[in-house]
Amino acid sequence: MVRLLTNDVSVGYGDVMIVKHLSVQIPDQKITTIIGSNGCGKSTLLKAITRIISHQSGSVLLDGRDISKENTKILAKKMAILPQTPEGAAGLTAGELVSYGRFPYQNGFGRLTKKDYEVIDWALEVTGTLEYKFRPVDALSGGQRQRVWIAMALAQETDIIFLDEPTTYLDMAHQLEVLELLQRLNREQQRTIIMVLHDLNQAARFADYIIALKDGEMVKAGTCAEVIVPEVLREVFQIDAVIGRDPRTNKPMCITYNLLKGEKQQHEKNIPALYAHAGSAY
Structure with a gap:
């Protein structure tokens, strides 16, 4: 089942096109x-799908409706997004920041209900940030702040959650905690999760579906086994990757890689030295 898709979407800034005629389908109740x-257009695509920025051509459809024509509050009850570098928390406590996730459910008076407070505490608890509820966000570490922002997205109680590099600023243990939390929300509550990740092995471990972009165009979309393969990674990242199997999940994982561009540059750099050496020898 597909609730969310793009049709021939192009997005740019001025005359520079970042996303070019992209058509993607986001599997429902899966992790993508x-x-x-x-700079390939990952964050730009997320912003266009969530209507943070406008697209120049094409359409983004959710439940068969063009999101550009959808009511903002109705859309905010269906989709939540955590940007790559969230801002605007100055002077707020963690609890106050998370309460902003309840905005779509508030009436004209903007008062929080008992249900709102329950959801706020739940979001803080599942992200391990309940102890920071009354602490200023500015006083938290980078990793603590990131988890509070994720709690705000969860408090929005949407079926679909977008996260742009949600593990930024987190150490390895907290990265795993966040990704396992998102996986649990997907499996237990059937939330559709769409996120940008830089770590290929994390992407392969936690995703059901992967979209690989290069220069604003889709190179490959499919299961982890279909995308995390040497030929796709060669085209997308210019690396020569050795792919094995994760012994715990049996999913593909990048064991090691060489930088193809770097090898070429090093080879070309060594050519004059080789000629000089050959000349001196003869």
């Missing part, structure tokens, strides 16, 4: 990960 090199 978008991968690609820096």
